[in-house]
Amino acid sequence: MIKARFFLWLLFVPLIHLGGQTLTVSSFALPNGLRVILAPSNNVQAASVCVYHMHGARLEPPDARGISYLFQYLMFDGNENLEPFDHVLFINKMGGIVSGRVDYDNAVFYDLLPAQEINQALWLESERLKSLRLNDANIDYQKNQIITRISRLLESNPAFRAQTWVNAQVFEGSAYETPLYGDLSRLRSLGNDRIRDYYQNFQNLGNVLLIISGKFDINELRSGINKFFQDIPPGRRAPNPAFSAQNPRRFHVAKNWLLPGLKKHFIVYGIKAPAKIGYNFMYFDFLRTYLTDPRLSRLDHILNTVNKLDVEIESGFTDYMEANCLTVQVSSPKRFSLEKAKYIIEKEFQALASIPISNNDLRAVRSLMEIDFLKGMVSLEERCQRIGEFYHMFGELNFFDVHLRRLRRITPYDIIESAKKYLGKENQVILNVYGD
Amino acid sequence: MFMAIRKLPLHRAGCLMGGLLLLLASGRVFAAEPRLFSFATSKGLAVKILQDNDLPFIHAQLLIYLDGSTQNYASLAITQLAVMNMFDRSLNSPPSSSLMSLLQRQGGDFLVEQNPEFVKISMNLLPDRLGSFSRLLKEIFTYQSFHLNRFNLSKEKFWPLYMKGRDWKKEIALMLAYQQLIGNFYFSRGFLLQEIINGINMAQVRSFMLKTFQPDNALLVLKGKVNPYFVLGMIEKDLPSPDAQPARPRRIPPQINAARKIFILNVNGSEMPMVYWFDVAPPAADAALLPYAIGNFSLFGFPGGRIYHSERNRFLMEGYKVDTDTIHLRDFTLFCNYLRINYGDLENFLLLVEQERKKFAARPIERKEYLDALNHYIGQAQVRTSRFSQDLQAEIDRFHGQGTKAAASRPGPELFQEVNFNRVLQAMDEQMGIRPRTGTRERGIVVLVGNADQILNSLKFLKTEALELPMD
Numbered sequence: 070m071i072k073a074r075f076f077l078w079l080l081f082v083p084l085i086h087l088g089g090q091t092l093t094v095s096s097f098a099l100p101n102g103l104r105v106i107l108a109p110s111n112n113v114q115a116a117s118v119c120v121y122h123m124h125g126a127r128l129e130p131p132d133a134r135g136i137s138y139l140f141q142y143l144m145f146d147g148n149e150n151l152e153p154f155d156h157v158l159f160i161n162k163m164g165g166i167v168s169g170r171v172d173y174d175n176a177v178f179y180d181l182l183p184a185q186e187i188n189q190a191l192w193l194e195s196e197r198l199k200s201l202r203l204n205d206a207n208i209d210y211q212k213n214q215i216i217t218r219i220s221r222l223l224e225s226n227p228a229f230r231a232q233t234w235v236n237a238q239v240f241e242g243s244a245y246e247t248p249l250y251g252d253l254s255r256l257r258s259l260g261n262d263r264i265r266d267y268y269q270n271f272q273n274l275g276n277v278l279l280i281i282s283g284k285f286d287i288n289e290l291r292s293g294i295n296k297f298f299q300d301i302p303p304g305r306r307a308p309n310p311a312f313s314a315q316n317p318r319r320f321h322v323a324k325n326w327l328l329p330g331l332k333k334h335f336i337v338y339g340i341k342a343p344a345k346i347g348y349n350f351m352y353f354d355f356l357r358t359y360l361t362d363p364r365l366s367r368l369d370h371i372l373n374t375v376n377k378l379d380v381e382i383e384s385g386f387t388d389y390m391e392a393n394c395l396t397v398q399v400s401s402p403k404r405f406s407l408e409k410a411k412y413i414i415e416k417e418f419q420a421l422a423s424i425p426i427s428n429n430d431l432r433a434v435r436s437l438m439e440i441d442f443l444k445g446m447v448s449l450e451e452r453c454q455r456i457g458e459f460y461h462m463f464g465e466l467n468f469f470d471v472h473l474r475r476l477r478r479i480t481p482y483d484i485i486e487s488a489k490k491y492l493g494k495e496n497q498v499i500l501n502v503y504g505d
Numbered sequence: 506m507f508m509a510i511r512k513l514p515l516h517r518a519g520c521l522m523g524g525l526l527l528l529l530a531s532g533r534v535f536a537a538e539p540r541l542f543s544f545a546t547s548k549g550l551a552v553k554i555l556q557d558n559d560l561p562f563i564h565a566q567l568l569i570y571l572d573g574s575t576q577n578y579a580s581l582a583i584t585q586l587a588v589m590n591m592f593d594r595s596l597n598s599p600p601s602s603s604l605m606s607l608l609q610r611q612g613g614d615f616l617v618e619q620n621p622e623f624v625k626i627s628m629n630l631l632p633d634r635l636g637s638f639s640r641l642l643k644e645i646f647t648y649q650s651f652h653l654n655r656f657n658l659s660k661e662k663f664w665p666l667y668m669k670g671r672d673w674k675k676e677i678a679l680m681l682a683y684q685q686l687i688g689n690f691y692f693s694r695g696f697l698l699q700e701i702i703n704g705i706n707m708a709q710v711r712s713f714m715l716k717t718f719q720p721d722n723a724l725l726v727l728k729g730k731v732n733p734y735f736v737l738g739m740i741e742k743d744l745p746s747p748d749a750q751p752a753r754p755r756r757i758p759p760q761i762n763a764a765r766k767i768f769i770l771n772v773n774g775s776e777m778p779m780v781y782w783f784d785v786a787p788p789a790a791d792a793a794l795l796p797y798a799i800g801n802f803s804l805f806g807f808p809g810g811r812i813y814h815s816e817r818n819r820f821l822m823e824g825y826k827v828d829t830d831t832i833h834l835r836d837f838t839l840f841c842n843y844l845r846i847n848y849g850d851l852e853n854f855l856l857l858v859e860q861e862r863k864k865f866a867a868r869p870i871e872r873k874e875y876l877d878a879l880n881h882y883i884g885q886a887q888v889r890t891s892r893f894s895q896d897l898q899a900e901i902d903r904f905h906g907q908g909t910k911a912a913a914s915r916p917g918p919e920l921f922q923e924v925n926f927n928r929v930l931q932a933m934d935e936q937m938g939i940r941p942r943t944g945t946r947e948r949g950i951v952v953l954v955g956n957a958d959q960i961l962n963s964l965k966f967l968k969t970e971a972l973e974l975p976m977d
Contacts, residue, residue, distance in 0.1 A: 110559065110891075111559075112538065112539065112557060112558075112559040112560075112890075113890045113891040114887040114888075114890045114891075115887055115888045115889075115890055115891040117891075154808055157807075157808060158808050158809060161806070161807060161808065161809070161881070162809065162877055162880055162881055162884075163880060163881070163884040164880070164881045164882060164883065164884025164885030164886070164887065164888050165884060165885075165888055166888065181888055181891070182884065182888065183883070183884040183887035183888060184887065186884070225775075283891065363594070363670050364594070364612075364613040364614060364615075365609075365613055366594070369594075369595055369598070370595075370598040370599065373595055374595060374598045374599075429609075429610065432610065433609050433610060433611075433612055433613060436610075436611060436612030436630075436631055436634070437612035437613055437614055439612070439631060440562055440612050440614050440629045440630070440631060441614070443561045443562045444562070444629065444893075446561070447560065447561070447891075447893055448891070448892075449891045
């Protein structure tokens, strides 16, 4: 009898486990130091291969800012065995998607493709790590492209110029102060040998994660990884400086710009937000979603519906690991509307720091954040990126359940505390940009 | 069976129960593969549920059908105003109807898209909010909460509201293409002028709602970890009966006229102009679609398409990439190929595409191009299984093909083997008009969106062909 019960119990255990939503993530390391992270999903016929560099622009030497941003383009510019854009051609032919970006804290390059073609992506990514083409011609070409594009943007787009200034003020004194593309005149004069040398840091296997999510056969995948990655020379595990969360600002900054010919006046708010590694990040993210997410946008409601100011609102968020910046741009052809908007926004920030938000709003924002988080985990390439970021920040792999639990427990008082700390006047940078 | 178990020795009974449980467990494991359930409710709503136990939230799409083939500017304005009044967030802030309150309580993650044939409401919700989903459907199908002030505001601020947070240029280009294809529009004065919008009253919108927003004129597709029978029961309970109306007239597929037309939609702004190039193909449920898709990929597909092939073409296309959207309508499919381009390169691009289309007659699609395109589409179909919103499209297409000859030949992986190389050549001729004929015009609708003066200044050869349409 006892045996039968035990047998039945053994059979029930997997049923209970399967009913859960836990995402299984595992990892192993190759002898050359490359860490491989696997997050399987068997309900899809696709897979994502992601190379996550735990090395971003914030680690660049101050006199060589912009090198990492240059790699964002050079990564698609061919290597020993592939011509420029061959990588894109291969993946596109298979119906897949290629993308990548370099940021201050990390750099991520990924391929999303049919599951049975996963070895192709492994080969393409290993080629990129082994023998990126860094000759003078293509470095000069990409440098010129970046300089032309950014210069044109700075000349023609006052909003881009304004946001660059606001970001620099918000992150004053930190690595995030300089734009990702660095100083254009320095980038122009930067020697190509220096760029080639620096690539050794960037592709150092000790700082690279190979993250694979989607459908795959574990044995085939392991042999593919061994085949393509094991002969890459071992990386020197450079001890990256640990992340440390920055404090909010202490002094309010306000500045006016006068730009003749501007059709619409605008104000840019820069609010220094908590670090992604910090405990407060989720609470501020709640505030950001509540105030600026177009699906809820409290700011749009109070400015345009309640006060009928007829202003346009745009917002952006940096998503960095040591500190962040929420930018809110309010524009209108009427200067009076902007001045009134400033007053109303200030009052709204004060109210958020003193009055608990309603239960309906709390539930709506929490649901939206949860849906967005789950959507991110369903998307294979985004899942890779989030797993990589979490491992990079905390050295852990399984964060899915913990994150959801924390999200569901946010209370109005957490929001008040966060608003008190981050929405205060002293933590804001305000740039008023007026036309004639 | 239980009697039999009672007579068995204990360890054997245990083994049998264990076996049964193992079967159940394996069923649970197999359930990882999404399963499709199709229903029609007693109120006439067609429901398709893709049970996917690995999707941690529920994704729903509700399609409400419009009669695209009889559309004119007034009916277009009525539809737009109705949808705007129901779903626009800034018009409904704070939630002024129970529909908006329910949507907000779900998290507000919804999107309303519109094409000439249907309004599509997509939403994501957490599994524990499923209980209120049927009430949400009821609110949509019985919506009459139009307020005069809000309605007047929506007319007054129609374009700013329409443009907010959406790719309105593409939507308008699609509408123009559709209107040219079905041929019951007169393009003389402009696109959906303010005076047409001002002329719409609330009674017309209410009447449109009663006629169109009915369960028997809609399709609900749902994906997620749900019990399909539970969902069906809920919908049955809450859904209203359709209002007594004369039987819907049988739809007559429109006559398609895909002859070349170039529209310039005049839009002020400092941005670079957009080019939209539309080509017509059979509907998605028809096996004949694939040869057309192969032709389109061989011409526009990045970076292997013919417009990027030769040295000269590569020089002309330097820094540009054409993207392609496939828009599935009930009676046909539209390939929307688009790119943002400098004014100075506009005509060169149009002539390049035209030239490369004509070259297919002299140098037909090669075996390699054909196989490349096939591989691309097979792979793309697989990659789309990882996009929760895209893999419902196949079910929607299947529903649209129901009752037609096309429905019998449902595209699937096996179809890819059947696409005949000669059929591709024939399809390309039909789609692009590549063989020279007498008395027939070239194919494809082109919509250029930007500053009309600058566009006209940049055109030399095509200037006389282009028709300028202002927008208020």
